[in-house]
Amino acid sequence: MAFNVLIKPSDHSFIMEADETILEAGLRHGFILPYSCRDGVCGTCKGLLLQGTVDYGKYEDSILSEADKAEGMALFCCAKPTSDLIIECREVNAAKDIPVKTLPCRVHKLERLDDVMVLYLKLPANERLQFLAGQYIDILMKGGKARSFSLANAPHDDEFLQLHVRNISGGEFTKHVFMQMKERDILRFKGPLGSFFLREDSSKPVVFVASGTGFAPIKSIIEHALYVGVKRSMHFYWGAHKLSGLYMLDKAREWETHGIKFTPVLSEALPADEWQGRTGFVHEAVLEDYPDLFGYQVYACGAPVVVEAAHRDFTTLRGLPNEEFFSDAFTPAPKA
Structure with a gap:
């Protein structure tokens, strides 16, 4: 059985199943409610039931008292709906x-x-x-x-x-x-x-650019976007020196089956790689494919030289607005 949940004061709403907790369903639909333990022992997810009834689930009595329940409070990491709900809580909208x-x-x-x-x-x-x-x-x-x-x-x-x-x-x-x-x-x-995360209030198509282990945060963002059903066009460019540098290539290929366009780029491919794909610097592959980036968002992560070159060339040569370029440059720690 499915129930409707309305969040106040944002007026966001979503449909959830009876066997889901409010928190699980909210996250699945992309609405980030506060939480910490997910196990009913910290109280971070406590919110107000304005209308409807729930199965309160398993929780620590010291975290949700009978007096709390009488006032309409519930722990959203434990509570499951038994009717349509109207709840009141703040949503996490920024870091x-x-x-x-x-x-x-x-x-x-x-x-x-x-x-x-x-x-x-x-x-x-x-x-x-x-x-x-x-x-x-x-x-x-x-x-x-x-x-x-x-x-x-x-x-x-x-x-x-x-x-x-x-x-x-x-x-x-x-x-x-x-x-x-x-x-x-x-x-x-x-x-x-950090402030490197997907701006979900935008509908602009997205270009991701990663070098090396800059893949890590892009992986997190893309898997989140697929999970919550983001419908924006997304194109992921991943650069490395040699083929082994694309250390989770199968994962990126898997995303292609879900609509994420993927372009791997090698700058120093080895003969043993038998590479037939794109070569050169990863940000230059974007320049070749996109004559105009004015209506896009770009998320770039990896070596500082890659991030800096992408920012310079995308904004000066392809019209990308400066405020639509988001980056996280990996600077090695001092060896001393």
Whole structure:
């Protein structure tokens, strides 16, 4: 059975199934309600039922009291509808609406893909990290140092936080990841951080440009867009030196079956790659394909030289408005 939910004061509405929680359904439809633990123990998702009835689900009595319920409060991460609903809560519309936390996590799995290590990090049982697709976290190291990595998983797929770490010669954290890190190790991080996320209030077609592990936040954004049903035209360009640098090529190919146009570009393809695709610099492939970018949004991520060249050439040569260029440049940490 399906029910209608109306959110006040935004007047956003969505249809949900009886076996979904309000939070799950809202996220599925692209309406980001506040949450943290997703397990009824923190109270972050508490909101007001203005009309309708729910099954309150399983929660901690100290978080939702009988007095709270008498006042119409519910925990949206636990509550499931038994009728149409009108609820009142704030929605997360920008990075500033999400609290930045410092949390521990455990290394659940290490997956090596050529010179990239994919880290899967598990949070404590009663914690979840709310973030916008495309944001990053800072891994906190001894001595107060921090290393920034984009979250490669989409917000709805948050059982594990996924990071893509490239093996950079001389990198202190990189060396630790590839030589010493093992499953069940404990890390601490701060996040979410950054303003690199899809502006969902726009209807403009999107061009994504990534070099190397700049793929990570683009992956998060595209998987989020597919999950919530964003209908905008999207074209993803991914550049690398050689074929192995496109370390999740099958994933990008899979998106093509869902309507995401994909153009891989290699700048130094090896004979063994037997590469028949586009060659050169990734942002130049965009210039070749798009004589006019005035009506577009561009999201670029990766090496600073790539991001800077894309911004310069797209705005000066192709008419892209400066305010429609969003970027996240990966600057290597000092080796010292």
